[in-house]
Amino acid sequence: MQNRIRMYVENEVKKYKFKSRSDVIDEISSNLIERYNELISSGMNNEDAYNETVALTGSFALLMMNDLSINPLNWYKKRLMILLLTVLTGIVFMFFFSPIGYFFFASAFIYFTVELSNLELNGRNKDNIDSEVSKHNRNKSIVKFLYYSSALLVVSFSLANWDLFFRLLLDSSSISVFDWLAKITPLWFVIIIFIGSLLLGITIIGYPLLLAIVNSKSKNDIVNDKTKISVANKKTKIKLFSKSSFSFIRTFIMFIIMIMILIMILISNVQVYDLIPSLDFQGELILVDSIHLWVYLFEDGYDHAILPIYIVLICSFVIGVYLLFTKNFSLKLWVSLYLILIIGFIISQFLLLFVSEYRISLHIPIFVNGIGVFYLTMHSRLIRVVERIIYER
Amino acid sequence: MSDNKNVIFGDTLRGYTEKIILSVLSAEDLYGYKINKIIETKTEQSLFLNEATLYTTFQRLEKFGYIISYWVKNDNVPKRKYYSITKEGVDFLIKCKDDWRRTRELIDLFL
Numbered sequence: 001m002q003n004r005i006r007m008y009v010e011n012e013v014k015k016y017k018f019k020s021r022s023d024v025i026d027e028i029s030s031n032l033i034e035r036y037n038e039l040i041s042s043g044m045n046n047e048d049a050y051n052e053t054v055a056l057t058g059s060f061a062l063l064m065m066n067d068l069s070i071n072p073l074n075w076y077k078k079r080l081m082i083l084l085l086t087v088l089t090g091i092v093f094m095f096f097f098s099p100i101g102y103f104f105f106a107s108a109f110i111y112f113t114v115e116l117s118n119l120e121l122n123g124r125n126k127d128n129i130d131s132e133v134s135k136h137n138r139n140k141s142i143v144k145f146l147y148y149s150s151a152l153l154v155v156s157f158s159l160a161n162w163d164l165f166f167r168l169l170l171d172s173s174s175i176s177v178f179d180w181l182a183k184i185t186p187l188w189f190v191i192i193i194f195i196g197s198l199l200l201g202i203t204i205i206g207y208p209l210l211l212a213i214v215n216s217k218s219k220n221d222i223v224n225d226k227t228k229i230s231v232a233n234k235k236t237k238i239k240l241f242s243k244s245s246f247s248f249i250r251t252f253i254m255f256i257i258m259i260m261i262l263i264m265i266l267i268s269n270v271q272v273y274d275l276i277p278s279l280d281f282q283g284e285l286i287l288v289d290s291i292h293l294w295v296y297l298f299e300d301g302y303d304h305a306i307l308p309i310y311i312v313l314i315c316s317f318v319i320g321v322y323l324l325f326t327k328n329f330s331l332k333l334w335v336s337l338y339l340i341l342i343i344g345f346i347i348s349q350f351l352l353l354f355v356s357e358y359r360i361s362l363h364i365p366i367f368v369n370g371i372g373v374f375y376l377t378m379h380s381r382l383i384r385v386v387e388r389i390i391y392e393r
Numbered sequence: 394m395s396d397n398k399n400v401i402f403g404d405t406l407r408g409y410t411e412k413i414i415l416s417v418l419s420a421e422d423l424y425g426y427k428i429n430k431i432i433e434t435k436t437e438q439s440l441f442l443n444e445a446t447l448y449t450t451f452q453r454l455e456k457f458g459y460i461i462s463y464w465v466k467n468d469n470v471p472k473r474k475y476y477s478i479t480k481e482g483v484d485f486l487i488k489c490k491d492d493w494r495r496t497r498e499l500i501d502l503f504l
Contacts, residue, residue, distance in 0.1 A: 009444075023474070026471070028444045031424070060449070
């Protein structure tokens, strides 16, 4: 029976990563075996004693949150460094794939930098104020950061869909609305439309989605505070959302930086044109993304280039978020994940060779985005778990 | 422990488990099961921490430097991991007791 208890413990423990697994098994097994022997001595039969004993093992799932609860600031900084690596790697990837990547990753970088500065501020205050208050503030900042990361993903996916929506509406020969516009209008007009459509995309698609996520948080706050604010009141929801997550200054700064990035993309794209001599745009400076590059490579329709862009885009985000919430980050994991990404990318290219129908290829990335949104929904559940643990701590 | 309804599991008491364990360890060096047994006896079987909670709490306390651990191997008895409270742990416990006393005095004014 002792071996049976030990085997049970081994099965429980192997689900999680421990520094010294055998020591953990030894320690817990010896405790449980002692308990089992005591139950047997009290007159309980073998099977009942076993069941009662193993029931006392509990779940080690909380262990992965230990780092977070012990030192939230360090936990946050570590995750931020991982995210930074994701951003930098992503930018390298995105240079060859899509300008939207620049926008997404730059936004991510700005948001997390702002959040880090908040945490640093709380960290500095730590010495001057009561430690519990400081801890509480830091915990609050972490929760805020988690919501921001979630919001960022919602907006990102929304923008990707918005861009696709334009592509679907337009003539099949057009690559995107911006390319189409660039052929008939001056550059400054294209830039304005580009920024305008991003804003519109956020407002029409991103904002309600964001609101839906924040709404659940507001509901909890309302219940906890026992206020009389009606959950059904839409204006109140927006007010709560604005108070908790939205900052005009931050948004303004973000858009200024976005414009700068856009200019950089335009400049860099001139170099891309130089690399592709077969494309003649009569010297005009227009927005270009990797589609052109793929068109050149495949010498076929535009559709052949769309799917890999979005696969890379979604995968990069999934990897980034996954690493962000993985305690046991390692270089091996990092390399293996990117290996999967690259293999997936290569496979997708082969698949595309067999997908010639234009409309199908357009719908695939939408489907991929749908999966992304679903993933995001699941991810928000994790955030709530993290939040609960932080506050309980 | 036979009546599960009377058992308050670790999750409910998260936040207090560290202090309870430190308090038990302030008397002598003990291993996990013995600590749990003392808690169970003292609370008249109302509180018995599960192994995961116990282990997680030990990990936290060790990281904070409030306790240290060592293995003891005796004949005919499986090896056991003993825990010992450190000076930092004792200081922390004194502070916790003081905080608790003040909190209780305040709450007693209302309840």
